[in-house]
Amino acid sequence: MERWVDECKLAFDGVLQVLKNWRYVALSVLLFLFFGMLLSFLNNGSTELRLLFSNTSLGEKASIMLTVLGQMFGADGMSFSRILTLVIALFQALAWSLLLFMIKAKKKNKADKKRRLSEIEEAGVGASLALLGTGCSGCGVSLIAPILGTIFSSSGHLIASITSWVFTLAALILSFFTVKKLGFDGYVIHASERRKYARKD
Amino acid sequence: MREKIKVILFITLSTLVVGLIIYNASMPKKPADFSKKAWHEAMTLGKADAENHFIVYTDIFCPYCDDFSRAWAEHESEFKSDYIESGKVYLEYRLTDIISDHSPNAERGGEGGYCAATQGTFWEYYHEMLKKLQEDYHSKGIGVSKTSPKIPELDDDYFVEPARAVAEYATLDVGKFESCMKNHEALPELKQNTTKASAVVNGSVPYFVFNDFVSSGFGGDYATVKMMFKAGGV
Numbered sequence: 001m002e003r004w005v006d007e008c009k010l011a012f013d014g015v016l017q018v019l020k021n022w023r024y025v026a027l028s029v030l031l032f033l034f035f036g037m038l039l040s041f042l043n044n045g046s047t048e049l050r051l052l053f054s055n056t057s058l059g060e061k062a063s064i065m066l067t068v069l070g071q072m073f074g075a076d077g078m079s080f081s082r083i084l085t086l087v088i089a090l091f092q093a094l095a096w097s098l099l100l101f102m103i104k105a106k107k108k109n110k111a112d113k114k115r116r117l118s119e120i121e122e123a124g125v126g127a128s129l130a131l132l133g134t135g136c137s138g139c140g141v142s143l144i145a146p147i148l149g150t151i152f153s154s155s156g157h158l159i160a161s162i163t164s165w166v167f168t169l170a171a172l173i174l175s176f177f178t179v180k181k182l183g184f185d186g187y188v189i190h191a192s193e194r195r196k197y198a199r200k201d
Numbered sequence: 202m203r204e205k206i207k208v209i210l211f212i213t214l215s216t217l218v219v220g221l222i223i224y225n226a227s228m229p230k231k232p233a234d235f236s237k238k239a240w241h242e243a244m245t246l247g248k249a250d251a252e253n254h255f256i257v258y259t260d261i262f263c264p265y266c267d268d269f270s271r272a273w274a275e276h277e278s279e280f281k282s283d284y285i286e287s288g289k290v291y292l293e294y295r296l297t298d299i300i301s302d303h304s305p306n307a308e309r310g311g312e313g314g315y316c317a318a319t320q321g322t323f324w325e326y327y328h329e330m331l332k333k334l335q336e337d338y339h340s341k342g343i344g345v346s347k348t349s350p351k352i353p354e355l356d357d358d359y360f361v362e363p364a365r366a367v368a369e370y371a372t373l374d375v376g377k378f379e380s381c382m383k384n385h386e387a388l389p390e391l392k393q394n395t396t397k398a399s400a401v402v403n404g405s406v407p408y409f410v411f412n413d414f415v416s417s418g419f420g421g422d423y424a425t426v427k428m429m430f431k432a433g434g435v
Contacts, residue, residue, distance in 0.1 A: 045418010054432040067421055079346045
């Protein structure tokens with residue numbers, strides 16, 4: 001347990017080290033907004049998304065995006081569901097930024113390529129689980145509700161409610177562990193680079 | 202072995218997500234047997250021969266359905282003038298208890314709506330009920346989302362109170378309403394319409410059929426309502 005906590009602390013340090021580069025901060029912010037808005041759009045059902053691609057004017061489309069952005073940050077009231085969305089979006093943003101850092105920083109040998117691919121898969125699985133978990137299954141509005149409704153008829157949306165929670169929890173846990181692993185790798189890279197420069201001096 | 206499992210999981214989930222997004226994007230379609238005849242005349246606004254027949258599938262205890270209804274009710278005079286009185290839209294609400302699996306009050310709420318409709322006061326009762334739910338629960342963050350605290354099971358008097366409020370300014374016989382609720386007179390029609398609605402909405406409410414603009418869910422305001430009507434061709 002103590003070792004795990006230490007690894008988390010080092011991972012956090014690793015994340016901070018990566019974010020000292022403004023490029024990764026900018027990337028993280030963009031990815032955070034992208035994931036957050038995507039999850040928020042899907043949480044609201046299909047109306048806002050369909051309006052975005054309908055005959056609405058450019059100004060109206062911008063207004064829809066701003067409304068969803070505001071909702072993401074609780075403009076119409078913060079809820080546990082919104083907080084979960086923000087946390088998952090943050091973990092996803094950090095995971096993909098850290099992944100890019102790893103790909104650039106590490107030597108391109110076969111073992112590293114294999115490891116990077118594995119981490120991409122983990123981050124991708126986390127993102128997919130997050131998307132599957134979105135929506136208000138309680139009112140039958142979720143990505144997975146229509147297909148479960150087709151299979152399970154009237155109890156479909158109740159099953160969707162349970163499964164969406166399972167997916168959301170799984171997304172949260174997987175995303176956290178992906179960030180922890182990548183953050184720890186980031187810490188190791190920075191530590192070895194500091195030692196390299198110290199030796200040169 | 203672990204790597205192979207990760208690859209399979211990644212490909213499977215990505216395919217599932219992309220497939221579901223495509224499925225959902227193409228899903229809300231006007232059903233082939235879509236009927237233009239109103240299910241209950243009292244749950245309509247405007248003239249039946251208006252240019253456009255817009256339909257809203259709803260449940261009184263669905264928070265997003267309530268958000269949609271409140272959005273236009275707060276701009277009622279503008280809404281009615283622009284869409285209803287102008288003859289552009291015949292708006293029909295198809296009231297169901299489709300979320301009764303999640304809410305112990307959905308059925309009684311639906312019965313209340315239908316009992317008021319038999320006396321021609323559906324809209325007055327519906328808006329009084331929404332006002333009451335907003336004051337007692339929604340404004341306090343109760344019953345507003347899948348993760349918020351749920352509205353507890355309500356007693357029968359909760360559903361009669363809005364009828365009493367309506368009776369003060371409209372012609373509604375409260376005794377007749379109470380009898381309708383007590384004897385579940387509206388229940389068969391509610392259940393029949395919920396079954397019919399389930400085949401269309403697949404568990405998703407609010408569900409909108411505004412000509413070719415078919416969608417579910419609502420998270421906006423009156424500006425969003427106007428955009429939806431515009432997308433529906435008005």
